Amino acid sequence: MSRPETDSPGAGMEFTLEDISDEEIMRRRALYEPFTDSVRDLIDAVIRTEVDDATVRQAQAEIAGVVQRLRTQQMDGAYGVRYTADKKGMAWGNAVIGLRNAIAPPLVLRPGDDGGVVTDATLGAAYEGPSGLVHGGVCAMLFDHVLGEAASVDGIPCFTGTISVRYLRPTPLGPIRIDAAISGRDGRKKIVRGTLSGPDGVTAEAEGIFIVPREFEGQAFSSWVS
Ligand SMILES: CCCCCCCCCC(=O)SCCNC(=O)CCNC(=O)[C@H](O)C(C)(C)COP(=O)(O)OP(=O)(O)OC[C@H]1O[C@@H](n2cnc3c(N)ncnc32)[C@H](O)[C@@H]1OP(=O)(O)O
Numbered sequence: 001m002s003r004p005e006t007d008s009p010g011a012g013m014e015f016t017l018e019d020i021s022d023e024e025i026m027r028r029r030a031l032y033e034p035f036t037d038s039v040r041d042l043i044d045a046v047i048r049t050e051v052d053d054a055t056v057r058q059a060q061a062e063i064a065g066v067v068q069r070l071r072t073q074q075m076d077g078a079y080g081v082r083y084t085a086d087k088k089g090m091a092w093g094n095a096v097i098g099l100r101n102a103i104a105p106p107l108v109l110r111p112g113d114d115g116g117v118v119t120d121a122t123l124g125a126a127y128e129g130p131s132g133l134v135h136g137g138v139c140a141m142l143f144d145h146v147l148g149e150a151a152s153v154d155g156i157p158c159f160t161g162t163i164s165v166r167y168l169r170p171t172p173l174g175p176i177r178i179d180a181a182i183s184g185r186d187g188r189k190k191i192v193r194g195t196l197s198g199p200d201g202v203t204a205e206a207e208g209i210f211i212v213p214r215e216f217e218g219q220a221f222s223s224w225v226s
Pocket of ligand 1 (some may be wrong): 074080116144145147148149152153154156157158160161162186187188189198210213214221224
């Protein structure tokens with residue numbers, strides 16, 4: 001399947017115009033959200049199953065059959081970042097927020113009290129590093145995206161220039177919350193700070209420099225559909 005029309009402001013940075021109605025977005029969301037959730041369930045089940053060898057082999061064959069069926073019609077390359085004619089962004093393949101990406105928790109962001117963003121999520125067995133704890137790289141990835149969204153509150157997407165994470169104490173698997181907000185601006189650069197919290201309070205802090213790529217200046221999205 002070919003891709004919709006693409007704006008190419010720079011290599012690897014293109015956004016893709018997909019001129020679809022709100023009804024069509026809702027239809028696709030209703031179709032793909034439970035589909036992707038089932039694959040998230042599958043990932044968790046694969047990690048935690050204790051069934052016998054024959055059952056594992058049978059399940060593998062069934063999964064291979066499903067993959068084969070889905071591969072009969074595929075888009076070229078990755079999903080990309082798409083937007084509608086009224087500038088609603090859809091990053092449905094995104095590793096952190098992607099509605100169609102089973103690797104994504106997925107995070108759903110909402111406005112914070114301080115002009116920033118906040119998200120709650122539950123991280124299960126698929127995000128483990130040390131025993132029973134969230135992988136440090138997963139924490140960094142989630143911070144990267146959430147701080148990036150906080151930097152992009154005016155709708156113009158920012159790229160991470162530099163990010164640093166201070167791991168204060170282990171983060172248990174289970175419910176987490178991330179808060180992030182801009183703490184300083186300097187032209188195209190924004191300094192953003194954030195915290196990751198578990199049930200017993202803050203476990204990690206992050207600070208990053210996020211930059212509006214020259215190619216993105218003036219390309220604001222009105223909202224993101226997740
Ligand atoms: C609403 C949408 C929400 C979307 C949220 C998305 C979050 C996603 C987070 C990501 O994963 S982004 C992907 C990971 N990041 C990258 O792949 C970035 C790769 N690097 C680049 O594309 C460019 O290097 C970059 C756009 C970051 C900067 O290139 P520029 O050519 O615009 O920088 P330039 O050399 O003109 O420098 C502009 C200013 O930024 C500073 N700067 C440049 N690169 C920097 C850097 N890496 N770290 C810190 N500061 C940096 C630079 O010193 C300078 O400061 P001053 O104005 O004070 O002189």
